[in-house]
Amino acid sequence: EPEVTQTPSHQVTQMGQEVILRCVPISNHLYFYWYRQILGQKVEFLVSFYNNEISEKSEIFDDQFSVERPDGSNFTLKIRSTKLEDSAMYFCASNPQGETDGYTFGSGTRLTVV
């Protein structure tokens, strides 16, 4: 069964450093998403991406964050200057095309900011 792949599974970074989280969505999917889950809290929507541009974003997704699909297969989330409170599990998801389709999630990247 097709999967959404995320790398790395765990990343440790120093406060103030830039970090890039990588995702390979399912190849024929058209919508891509990033979510985060701070330890012990709910999964929160960050951003959706369609046709090479951001479609929707939450209030969490401020100027520190950016997304890109650099080469037609990877989908990346960049955090420019990490803060301690950015420590969380980040999930990538993709969706074939429509609102009635299920979202397929990756296994997540655990980001630890020290």
Next chain:
Amino acid sequence: AQSVTQLDSQVPVFEEAPVELRCNYSSSVSVYLFWYVQYPNQGLQLLLKYLSGSTLVKGINGFEAEFNKSQTSFHLRKPSVHISDTAEYFCAVKRGTGGGADGLTFGKGTHLIIQP
């Protein structure tokens, strides 16, 4: 905006007993409803979804859920649980009119603990 409430943060159940995980939602528009399961150190896996039609929805691993519009609920049930069902269960909602760009709004999750 939508919101999801999962009242129980933790539900302990004996093996082979039935279980119900509760989910209530709030929305001013029609919604689609989802249940996801997260096994330890893994991603979110779709258990089932309600889009329209029959209010009783069957999913994978023997789970089912019933959409109740008047009570704004979407409780998840399984008649007989197994040790392997130990996991975190998330209820999620999406605007029915929002299109593919809309994200899911999740509840806080319920940790299902199966006791032998």
